[in-house]
Amino acid sequence: MIYKRCYFTLLFMWLHMVSAWSQGNTAKPNIILLIADDHGTDALGCYGNPVIQTPNLDQLAAEGVRFTNAFCTSASCSPSRTVILSGLHNHANGMYGLEHSYHHFNSFAHVQSLPVLLAKAGYQTARIGKFHVAPEEVYAFQNVLSGGKANDPTSLGRNAVQMAELSKDFITSTTKPFFLYFATDDPHRSNKVFPNGEPDFGTAGEPNSFGNRQEGYPGVKQVTYQPGQVLVPPFLPDTKESRAELAQYYQAVSRVDQGVGKLITYLKAAGKYENTIIIYLSDNGVAFPGAKTTLYEAGIKLPCIIRNPGSKRKGIVQNGMVSWADITPTILDLAGAIPANPTFHGRSFRKLLEEEHVSGWDEVYASHSLHEITMYYPMRAVRTRQYKLIYNIAHQLPFPLALDLVKSFTWQGSLQAGSAKFGKRRIEAFLHRPQFELYDIEKDPDEIHNLADNAQYKAIFNQLLQKLKQFQQQTHDPWIHKWEYE
Template structure:
């Protein structure tokens, strides 16, 4: 599970084909030597990062879900700060996770689609990641679970000294907290970074969820959340109940990790972050740039540094996680990082001027799905670069999912329009496209300009591309 030895310069390492082959088999730890540690490791906090897979924005009870109770993740929120307006950079696993690690938008770090499908899109080992910078500053770094950023490259190239789970996809599912608890015990006297990537709320390879016997959920006692914008049909509720059952399993395992921090008396010096990689795996949610696809739960807990039970309404992006964790550790963020540290918000400073807008994008998921979005507090503007339908992803085999697409507001199998504009204050579920409304021409022009400026400043290759009518 662990990797010993010095951290090598990855350029030096890649010159040796023999060494590369060996490290691929062994998961050897490799990292660039980019200077002296910014501060003594003894003054750095421990960091635990929980990343959920396909977990919806408001699916936790602390975010208002009355269908179930998630006591352990709720505990993180009750003892820390919850962000009510946090967004991913892409509503797809690989691009979203690469943005968390690099602090960059997908078109900047090159991970613009699912990397197990398009291997050429795997994150280059020459990109800086925050686990690498933490490791170079003296932290013991480890991860367990899903590795979807560069699944065919060794994780040591990205700063992880230890890999607590196997290298095959069948080993990505975390089945218990045993290894995480042991890692915490073994490193309780030294600063560490532990990343836990749960897959429980992701559908299996057949596109299904299955009930977890220890966590039953009665489909007849729940309702489909309004923000999903799906009909409250029995078939949808049954699928949702299975999804919730798996969410409760993840919540339980997170509770075991939190208990281990308490038992080893290091909770007070541990920064905990919880986030999801995109919206829930239901039609019209994941893979879209509506709020239900790009908005995610984001929670930080750091006793003595973050006031318990606080909320921030600031517009936050998951590219902010990298600079936030580095700043908390006393490490300067690299110039390549495009996010902003959230520590000032975490310490209750003014949030209104933090950010005017967040931006998100899609280029590929499994299929080509090019779009870009700008989101302010009031407006959402989506620019589609082709009319390719969003599709149903892993729900495409389900009769109820295809039946849903016959409804007027469920056009996931129909061609997309070139542009979309939504008034989030009056239409939070983004049901009425105002692009053709003459009264909104000025607002449309402003949002177009906002997105263009973002694309120009980040050198997005889609800037200036025309709409491709392929259907």
């Protein structure tokens, strides 16, 4: 009888241990989504820049997956962030342009956002840093660690190290799986804000500081760069003005990297690093003319680094084509929280985190409507491995530059010098665009030679145009009606 009781006791203990082990290995992962502001692939060590110091992001790439064909869908802050957090293109979620101040764009009330869906699945959600989306009830987080006022010179978002410090308690104390939305203001251009909320990006003949300041920031080691060191990307002119601003931009990027490193330190100290998926993205390309607010490569082709501790392979370089419309479905898939009958425009690329060569990831779509409320210039684009077709819906208008770009030291320097070109592109062609732009990205990566009217490319043009129309139909694009009355 004693032996029998011992047997059942041991059996119970063994079953309990197996159950505990099983639960521990099927626990939902923590997820951190890191969003930088206006950071291109031009300024990251792991993307081939030997000058800039980004050791923490480089290490993240070495331990995870680095995407070489990742694209935002709109090179504008608020629209891009709502796509990331909803899986819906901006023309369908309602965030047609910037949310803050007098722009006042908002997403529709029916949108089911990523933080809300994760909370329903049992996640503890929190955000810190720049928010810049609305309404808050649609993009609701259970914990707001900082207010995140957009483009505020005194914003916490300029010090990612401090952001990590303020995230520490949330990371260490929560017993549920957590989702942390960690959004910096860096490396966005600096600006003053007038009482009416209007930003002032005037440079007074000097390079923008990109948030850098002489006294530095608490906990941040200042990493500075000389204008002669920087690598000037081909879409920019190689001038003293652009070099001076790129040096400031680099410094802001290195500040972001230090914050990422501090956040990882806290995760490791809490014993949660090996159960936390870390995703690093930027909302759009660098804040220079020719990148931000355009659908050219410099504006939409962005860094995407994902460390999934559950993946067997490390250091993968993934060339599958993904877009920010895929982020919400992918995160929900990793969390085991995809809702019934999802209506996302994107799809999960979870498989791309495990395998280098996965078929079916060979095209992406982009949709830009406005940036500032005065900047009406809707564009749609389809990008395949070789070609890109851009449809400039309001092509009759001159292309509008954002305030931070038109007043930039770099742009004004080119105008004052009487330059006909900005980088490799003619300024006239940049400001006055045709209805369609077709580029062979393989032969013409700088997107200079428009093939839309070239008879040799008529079949390719028609094929891509049909894809664009189908995209507009499938995503309920309000601008599709332009085809009917033009």
